[in-house]
Amino acid sequence: MENILKVPTMAELFAKGExxxxxxxxxxxxxxxxxxxxxxxxxxxxxxxxNVSFAVLGTEExxxxxxxxxxxxxxxxxxxAVTNIEVLNAYGIKKVVTACPHCFNTIKNExxxxxxxxxxxxxxxxxxxxxxxxxxxxxxxxxxxxxxxYHDPCYLGRANDVYEAPRDLIKKLDAELVExxxxxxxxxCCGAGGAQMFKEPExxxxxxxxxxxxxxxxxxxxxxxxxxxxxxxMMTDGVKNKEKETAVQVMxxxxxxxxxxxx
Amino acid sequence: MQYIPNILFALVFIGxxxxxxxxxxxxxxxxxLGKSIDVADNRPKRWNNMLRIAFGQTKMVVRPIPGxxxxxxxxxFIIINIEVLEIVIDGLFGTHRVFAPLGNLYxxxxxxxxxxxxLVIFAVAVFWIRRNIIKLxxxxxxxxxxxxxxxxxxILYIEMVLMLLFLTMNAADFKLQQLxxxxxxxxxxxxxxxxxAFFLDGMGIPTxxxxxxxxxxxxxxxxxxxxxxxxxxxxxxxLLAFPNTYFGKLGPKGSFKNNDAVTKEVKLMMDPSADPFxxxxxxxPVPEKFGASDVKDLSWLQLLNAYTCTxxxxxxxxxxxxxxxxxxxxxxxxxxxxxxxxxVGKNIEANKSQFVDDGKQLLDDYITREELWACTSCxxxxxxxxxxxxxxxxIMDMRQFLVMEQSAAPSELNNMMGNIENNGAPWxxxxxxxxxxxxx
Numbered sequence: 252m253e254n255i256l257k258v259p260t261m262a263e264l265f266a267k268g269e270x271x272x273x274x275x276x277x278x279x280x281x282x283x284x285x286x287x288x289x290x291x292x293x294x295x296x297x298x299x300x301x302n303v304s305f306a307v308l309g310t311e312e313x314x315x316x317x318x319x320x321x322x323x324x325x326x327x328x329x330x331x332a333v334t335n336i337e338v339l340n341a342y343g344i345k346k347v348v349t350a351c352p353h354c355f356n357t358i359k360n361e362x363x364x365x366x367x368x369x370x371x372x373x374x375x376x377x378x379x380x381x382x383x384x385x386x387x388x389x390x391x392x393x394x395x396x397x398x399x400x401y402h403d404p405c406y407l408g409r410a411n412d413v414y415e416a417p418r419d420l421i422k423k424l425d426a427e428l429v430e431x432x433x434x435x436x437x438x439x440c441c442g443a444g445g446a447q448m449f450k451e452p453e454x455x456x457x458x459x460x461x462x463x464x465x466x467x468x469x470x471x472x473x474x475x476x477x478x479x480x481x482x483x484x485m486m487t488d489g490v491k492n493k494e495k496e497t498a499v500q501v502m503x504x505x506x507x508x509x510x511x512x513x514x
Numbered sequence: 515m516q517y518i519p520n521i522l523f524a525l526v527f528i529g530x531x532x533x534x535x536x537x538x539x540x541x542x543x544x545x546x547l548g549k550s551i552d553v554a555d556n557r558p559k560r561w562n563n564m565l566r567i568a569f570g571q572t573k574m575v576v577r578p579i580p581g582x583x584x585x586x587x588x589x590x591f592i593i594i595n596i597e598v599l600e601i602v603i604d605g606l607f608g609t610h611r612v613f614a615p616l617g618n619l620y621x622x623x624x625x626x627x628x629x630x631x632x633l634v635i636f637a638v639a640v641f642w643i644r645r646n647i648i649k650l651x652x653x654x655x656x657x658x659x660x661x662x663x664x665x666x667x668x669i670l671y672i673e674m675v676l677m678l679l680f681l682t683m684n685a686a687d688f689k690l691q692q693l694x695x696x697x698x699x700x701x702x703x704x705x706x707x708x709x710x711a712f713f714l715d716g717m718g719i720p721t722x723x724x725x726x727x728x729x730x731x732x733x734x735x736x737x738x739x740x741x742x743x744x745x746x747x748x749x750x751x752x753l754l755a756f757p758n759t760y761f762g763k764l765g766p767k768g769s770f771k772n773n774d775a776v777t778k779e780v781k782l783m784m785d786p787s788a789d790p791f792x793x794x795x796x797x798x799p800v801p802e803k804f805g806a807s808d809v810k811d812l813s814w815l816q817l818l819n820a821y822t823c824t825x826x827x828x829x830x831x832x833x834x835x836x837x838x839x840x841x842x843x844x845x846x847x848x849x850x851x852x853x854x855x856x857x858v859g860k861n862i863e864a865n866k867s868q869f870v871d872d873g874k875q876l877l878d879d880y881i882t883r884e885e886l887w888a889c890t891s892c893x894x895x896x897x898x899x900x901x902x903x904x905x906x907x908x909i910m911d912m913r914q915f916l917v918m919e920q921s922a923a924p925s926e927l928n929n930m931m932g933n934i935e936n937n938g939a940p941w942x943x944x945x946x947x948x949x950x951x952x953x954x
Binding site: 256258260277279281282284288291292294295309310312313314318319320321322323325326327329331351356358360361364365371405409410411412421423436437439441442443444445446447448449450451452453454456457458459461462463480489501 | 539780804893910954
């Protein structure tokens with residue numbers, strides 16, 4: 252029987268006159284996508300275990316506007332942004348953590364110009380910080396010696412120069428980190444960014460996620476680690492396309508840690 | 515009579531410089547057709563970027579082989595310009611090797627020019643082989659057919675010929691110095707041409723002088739021709755890489771600029787005291803066009819980017835869409851922008867400094883919608899560019915035009931945007947169900 256998750260909302264805490272240490276921005280994928288919800292829960296389990304004071308916006312959260320902006324609908328993006336900023340500012344939010352690099356990038360880089368100024372961290376950065384502060388411990392355990400390759404999400408890596416936090420976490424799990432031929436600054440996109448997630452690709456000779464999955468499978472990993480719900484979907488589809496889903500798992504860094512700790 | 519060569523040289527030199535200045539003015543006028551943007555911020559960081567990326571070639575050497583070869587040609591270009599200065603002074607005043615009194619330093623200079631010239635010939639030969647024999651993928655993409663291919667090779671031929679003329683000139687000079695010819699001062703050290711001078715063995719002083727003078731003239735005429743060729747070729751990067759890296763984007767690559775015109779609209783919509791029925795005042799300016807459908811809708815920096823592009827194709831070779839066979843090529847976005855800008859520039863010249871609508875635009879006539887919609891905004895092209903060009907920003911501005919001015923998004927994207935508008939998520943889920951995961 253799983254432990255019951257403790258997921259306080261900002262509204263509840265606000266009513267009690269409390270302010271959490273950090274707001275967990277769940278994002279649309281993390282809220283609604285069946286696969287991504289597991290990542291959300293894994294991350295919450297770790298937050299609970301580490302006794303992090305956090306809250307979510309719950310029904311007061313709305314799309315950051317990232318896919319609208321990248322699709323060219325600047326108006327819809329800014330409407331989303333200013334309404335979200337009003338909510339965040341009304342609660343006096345100072346720090347935001349999110350498991351989605353797209354939400355991370357948008358809130359961190361594009362909200363300040365519209366009046367939303369927060370310290371924004373990606374969950375891999377946050378987890379690494381928890382580890383450094385001794386608030387979580389990682390033994391590796393089940394993942395010891397497992398071959399893991401890490402896929403850089405564009406909006407975490409190239410877009411924001413976060414390359415090492417996720418890798419440091421994988422190494423802490425005592426797993427064997429193997430790099431793909433395109434990694435870090437040269438990481439190949441999974442094919443979902445720029446609103447591609449929501450449309451069919453243009454005509455070509457291959458889908459981008461298949462190309463990337465092939466690169467990942469070349470390293471003969473047991474696990475493909477991702478740090479973005481959209482990359483996760485694309486890579487999972489790619490692995491299924493290659494009929495490797497029994498041998499290779501696609502997992503988020505938060506799930507790796509939660510699993511290793513038997514949470 | 516003895517001044518005729520000097521007068522001739524002065525005329526040619528002034529003519530070449532004047533023609534070059536004329537083209538620089540055209541270039542500046544075309545770039546200024548772009549919208550203004552603020553780049554006065556953060557000067558130290560900008561200088562640093564220019565020094566690192568353009569002077570220091572830091573992004574060229576990400577790919578070691580072309581990086582090293584390019585560095586040779588680049589250093590050659592910078593250093594050998596000292597020699598060009600001497601040639602110009604000699605040409606104007608009838609002196610010969612006017613810097614010769616520098617003594618040992620002069621020997622070192624000439625020797626290093628020679629070594630560089632030799633290395634440049636080697637590098638250029640390898641470049642030619644990569645383009646024409648090995649046919650590296652990025653040099654044979656569809657946008658590289660015709661003039662771009664010729665242009666690339668022509669530049670290599672010119673550089674090769676210039677270096678060979680330089681060495682021939684020195685070899686003849688070396689022989690003339692050995693023979694004690696009048697006017698040929700004993701100066702310079704010739705580590706390369708000294709070795710090839712045996713070709714000239716047994717020739718008399720008059721023949722050698724003819725060879726030396728011919729090589730000298732062809733060399734400087736070639737350089738002046740090359741200077742003026744720049745504007746018509748992809749080779750402008752040797753000048754524009756410097757301003758382009760200075761003005762290039764600062765801050766995180768994932769940060770896309772917010773459209774201020776839209777912010778104004780949004781603020782108005784959110785303002786409870788704004789009168790929803792208010793008619794705009796009669797003298798109100800025409801509302802700004804959203805996004806870009808032609809070059810004049812882009813910023814001057816994006817236009818400078820287009821002129822700076824030297825069509826190396828590193829962007830395209832890293833583009834996930836291009837790698838998987840889609841039509842999108844970030845290099846083509848830059849080439850199209852430049853071609854259209856040139857067309858607009860010529861239109862302005864032909865119509866007394868006034869652009870007359872030619873029924874064409876950058877969108878559709880140059881860049882197709884299929885290309886624009888294939889982009890994943892992954893920033894691989896931006897990261898790959900050795901001179902800080904940002905093709906992604908043009909793609910995003912053009913998408914903005916398609917969606918906000920023409921409502922011409924692919925229907926699946928319209929569904930996605932409709933969902934965001936109605937229920938705050940790209941999928942049709944109720945916002946009230948957003949926390950359901952915590953109970954599942």
